[in-house]
Amino acid sequence: MSRLQPRFAELKQANRAALVTFLTAGDPNYDTSLAILRGLPAAGADVIELGMPFTDPMADGPAIQLANIRALQNGQTLAKTLQMVREFRQTDQATPLVLMGYYNPIHKYGVERFIAAAQEAGVDGLIVVDLPPEHNDELCEPAQAAGIDFIRLTTPTTDDQRLPKVLHGSSGFVYYVSVAGVTGAGSATLEHVEQAVARLRRHTDLPISIGFGIRTPEHAATVARLADGVVVGSALVDRIAKAESSEQTVESVLKLCQELAEGIGSARR
């Protein structure tokens, strides 16, 4: 069963928001990516989102587009991403791990085969950007039947009328995309986030994580006062782009992760 529910429950008990980190699997290469992944829990990541690389990441900004290209150029495939999860689970059985990406590689791999492999590897949830609730029968329903959570993105354009439809079939947590835009773009105002969280709470009891445009420990701390989880992606991915060596990459990403975790840890004191 999914590790997401117990993890969010523990954090609620401790009056602390979750740090949800996003990285693209295989960025910049398999070994470095696995080393980062293995270091994340100790560096304070509460939930891990692992991107499944795709040639055409339509909803991503430049940072994550480049991460996809780096990973693919170094031979990352969906099979290798699942292998990476298996290797991660050899050293960590507790941290929830969510695979995030686009539908086509899963479609090609075969939905049934993918769900079986993901379950066996120790995947807790899926976020598939281009599968809205209109296509729940494709992957959402079979994944949930197999005990894998399906996490929905909700956005500023998802109005009250549509929200129940989006939340129906959501599990694990709800990911609120705080700005209409691609990943890594500008961030929402605090007021907007506050209102959005309040609106979502009226519709769901699931934990709410906020993402898009959160880059610094200070910013993460502010959001952590309002939501159950804070998602950071592009800022971590940028560290990979800027690093000069493999060791430096791992160190630099994990350092930012630590700082973000400290920011979040201090938020509700």
Next chain:
Amino acid sequence: MNSFRSGPDERGLFGNFGGQFVAETLMPLINDLATEYEKAKDDPAFQQELAYFQRDYVGRPSPLYFAERLTEHLGGAKIYLKREELNHTGAHKINNCIGQILLARRMGKKRIIAETGAGMHGVATATVAARFGLQCVIYMGTTDIDRQQANVFRMRLLGAEVIPVTAGTGTLKDAMNEALRDWVTNVESTFYLIGTVAGPHPYPAMVRDFQAVIGQETREQLLEKEGRLPDSLVACIGGGSNAMGLFHPFLDEPGVNIIGVEAAGHGIDTGKHAASLNGGVPGVLHGNRTFLLQDEDGQIIDAHSISAGLDYPGIGPEHAWLYDIGRVEYTSITDHEALQAFHVCCRLEGIIPALESSHALAEVLKRAPQLPSDHLLVVNLSGRGDKDMQTVMHHLNLEEKPA
């Protein structure tokens, strides 16, 4: 009643193809668009205005021309050219652009974005945006910008901002990704004017409806000239809008043989082509399930064609369905064959066809000689070749140089 013309269903599906595979940010807007389009379609005022602009601005109906010398040269089927290249802006693209811009205006949108490959859709979009006084941003791959500079200049003359896209191979697919990113960011103010029968529902059906004027006119014109329906229809396919426009009104006519022509580039077995049906497998990209060029891992493979307008690794979902059920025959033509047909059309008919349309003509060169003289064959001359001068010159130079 069994009809091939009743799709898509309420989920936007043609059989198992099509749908709405987009990010949540776009879903509410796409649903709005579908609702607004349904209303507009049934609104006589909208249809009247559309007809007015098609006639007085686009120059419709486009002639159905008996290609006498081409027919004589091939010594078989009687060949008619549907002269879409005579439309304002030089291709069929404007038919759809006029329809969508009227819808954008109706929805109160102030900003138009579009992707373009060869530049014909970009030019047509910039044209209608100028005509209706709306801000216009066109995304175009850098490879396409290099080979279609005249069209880039045209778009800028018309007041559009052309944004070069360097991602991927800098062709149509990458331009579409970037347009989608813009749309996700500016979703409330912006109307995304998609140029082909692809993308999330309602685009494939809506673009088809706006292009179906091609087939409707062809039907009337041929009945008038010959007193009967055609025996064969031939059109080239990238995304497939000119083909769908010609084909759709004839899908329920069992006597009409329908042939779509994909771009085989250097040849399908070389892997350098743009033939999604003949060389691809089903997948999900750009909002719809359709046939795609992709590798074993589901990563999209770059298409290749001499013609920028066919250089796309997917195809409209309705074509995917028509292929799947076997109603339409889909063949392919190489770069080399298209160039040969280009020359034949120039010399025999005094018409310089677009390299896209030259693929359809090349199929006719193969087919017509085998057919009897009473076989009526209509080929869609979807665009004119002025934009392709650079590309053709480049290939002539290559051919003239000793090996």
